[in-house]
Amino acid sequence: MKKVIKLASLKADVTLEADGEWIPVKNWPGIGDLPGLGFKVRSTNYPEYLTAKNNLQIQIAQKHGNDHAPHDELNAADGELATDHLLLDWRGLDEKYSRETALALLTSPEGRIFRNMVYWCAGQVGKRQVEFLETAEKN
Template identity: 30%
Template sequence: MKLSALKVDAAAIETGEWVGDIPGSGDLRLKVRGYQNAQFRRLQQRLIDAVPRDKRRGGRVDPDEMDKITSTCLGSTVLLDWSGLEDEGGAAIPYSKEMATELLTKPEYRQFREAVIYAATVVGEADAAAAKDDEGNSSGT
């Protein structure tokens, strides 16, 4: 494996970029910072440190509590915007922190949460950046 294949775009991870072609998400595009960006890690650590002892087993945080922490971190430090999200009538749903929090925390919207995690995972990857460059050079644009 070439060393260049292991590079990431650290700036994109911290500032964010648009990600489309999210498996199982149709035309949804998400503007996200990279998973585990610096703000994410700081907030995650603060929230984990604040978990009461009764929600820790053997030094590990209860999985339900960890899901809440992850959702909070995604909404506060990863998800920045979206496009292509519509209500049942086909009207665009504008991005808001409140709607993002609802979609990231309610179990029935787990697929949306997984889409955010997927997008945040690919932000800054060299292959994703190359694919984006290729799109810009295609004859269809």
């Protein structure tokens, strides 16, 4: 028997990408186990996020011309994009989710690990488990 991949299992779930999905963060490099931590996030392929990201990149490029934008400014912009378009909720933290708390943390230099977690989770949304079919091999 030969295994072949079911083509439909390679498709992204665009409904989940837009509506959001709970993604657990079981552990994180340099931190260790994070039991119960999870984020409800939209995908980084969410069209409104992509449009806002492109518009922001244009604004930053126009503002700085040929100079490089400061890292703090870029990180704050990423945090604002995550707050406005990706992060919908969290669980497993001592504070209840609020947009204001999320924005303050995601846009701060100290919030970079948290911001990276949110973006990692957003990159997982809508992915499916690959399915295989077994077929008889032809001679």
